[in-house]
Amino acid sequence: MRYLVLMLVLITAVAITAQSTFAHFKLLAPASWLIENDRGDPQKSGPCGGSNTDWGKPSYTISKVMGGQKLHIKVQETVYHPGHYRVALAVNSPNELPPDPQVSTKDSERGPLSISAMIQNTPPIPVLADGLFVHSTRPAGTMEPFETDVLLPNINCRNCTLQVVQFMAEHAFNNPGGYTYHHCANLQITADAAKPLDKGWPAER
Helix, strand or coil: CHHHHHHHHHHHHHHHHHHHHCCEEEEEECCCCECCCCCCCCCCCCCCCCCCCCCCCECCCEEEEECCCEEEEEEEEEECCCEEEEEEEECCCHHHCCCCCCEEEEEECCEEEEEEECCCCCCCCCEEEEEEEEECCCCCCCCCCEEEEEECCCCCEEEEEEEEEEEECCCECECCCECEEEEEEEEEEECCCCCCCCCCCCCCC
């Protein structure tokens, strides 16, 4: 009986540790370029998801949107973790996406543990928004989706890559992905003819 109780305590502790260590989120809008499972996996590898053992299966979804207009972003955090989100846009290739946020860490028994990440208040191209959905308190019940609108540049782009990343505080280093989880969406952007084209963005090749 005592052995059974000890095993139950151990299993519970492992489950709590796993829940507090590995955050996960799903990209609900716009539609993800990969088919995600209930937790949003695969999402560890940058810049657009996948993992060391699963590159993910493409959804082949391309969202057609208007440049110079606001795009609705909706994510569902499936496993809680403190942190924040960032949105960026690549015109020609995911290789144009910026590096993951710069992270400050501290030493722990599990190795480096993330403390915070840099948030750009006036983000440069290709970042559209940074410091979204900052949160540090575990919800008492079901986690509600995070939603916002971000302004798209007024450009023409047949196959842009929109990236949404989640920085995780109080998190051990992941291989791959570091302290960040990644999702992307394929966008086809048509510039609004009533507005001037936005300068500074890479030319479509």
